Amino acid sequence: IALVPKLAPDDYVGFTFFVGCMAMMAASAFFFLSMNSFDRKWKTSILVSGLITFIAAVHYWYMRDYWATNMESPTFFRYVDWILTVPLMCVEFYLILKVAGAKKSLMWKLILLSVVMLVTGYFGEGVDPANAQIWGLISGIAYFAIVYEIWLGGAAKLAKSAGGSVQSAHKILCWFVLVGWAIYPIGYMAGTPGWYEGIFGGLSMDVFYNIADAINKIGFGLVIYNLAVQQTSEA
């Protein structure tokens, strides 16, 4: 029999870790079990969505237990998770736009930018919090470069030329990156020292990160699922 920890009823961080973990598991089951209903092209995208939530489920399992044991932010596992899932999300952008002739170089560009964003974020949060502002700034610039690339750069042009449901799915994903991903820097500011200290009224960094992860990982996957449904019934 496993020891199940007692969590305080108002431990919202713990609550969101548990809900997040289970939601990621359920989402993975959903993507993995439904992928075979689609054409091969879309199968891969759905599979990658499932991998993203599956990787997250495993890390949420650790983070949940880490939190329950140490009552401390599991920064280490958080970034292990992101360094795998964010590049996979860049792969998703590429897979969607492949029908419109996207090149691998677009994918590598996005992956590179996301790695810069995350490595500098990790330095600010985990290694050198005294300079969290500077690391956060560099990370933020990489983030804006991603936003630029997908909204106005090469990716946007490809989506336009694809038209139809590919274009509209791309647009929704662009909004995820602009609005959903913007929750992360807010969490970062709530959890690191800097000029911005205190604006977020003591709400814990992990609550922001957990909510953002649920929105971005599962929501992102569902947009792709929807696109696959549309494209399969259109055909």
Added chain:
Amino acid sequence: IALVPKLAPDDYVGFTFFVGCMAMMAASAFFFLSMNSFDRKWKTSILVSGLITFIAAVHYWYMRDYWATNMESPTFFRYVDWILTVPLMCVEFYLILKVAGAKKSLMWKLILLSVVMLVTGYFGEGVDPANAQIWGLISGIAYFAIVYEIWLGGAAKLAKSAGGSVQSAHKILCWFVLVGWAIYPIGYMAGTPGWYEGIFGGLSMDVFYNIADAINKIGFGLVIYNLAVQQTSEA
């Protein structure tokens, strides 16, 4: 080797936790393994039924162990479970009525109401039990709004226009919500202080919740399974 706890033979809460856990696991296997016998439209509904029992199986696993270790109501895990499974049941209502032209706004309305119902219930049970009556009242109002919506509101009209086996499945699900879900507020009253104290003769809150969960999660799924069987042989 895992430690297997000794449970008292008259520990009915423990008994129902163990039975519930296994029933949920078996139901998940049933739904997941049978989903591929149906058309895609019904596949998704069966898959969601399986996700509901799967999520419950995982949480019953915890709650069982939590109960065996602490002999205390696992409120925290109970609500983590509900906050995921009840919205998924709202999704089921939507999926069934999609053939009759249901809009996503119906789904979001039901989800919103169910979240209000559960969040206020959690406050009454876990965070602020001194005011359990008031929280329970607000939660009950949201519950009635759901009942109204599916019995007499937009969802009812759609079911009527769909007719046939969709309409009759919808009707059965409506009964589940009216009668099966009504067991939960009884459990709540058995477990929180208020004017209603003592009427339920000391029967434990968790016995009510466990029985209700088995009926609602598995029964609900089986109704949808039946509908899928009918619709597939009709076609």
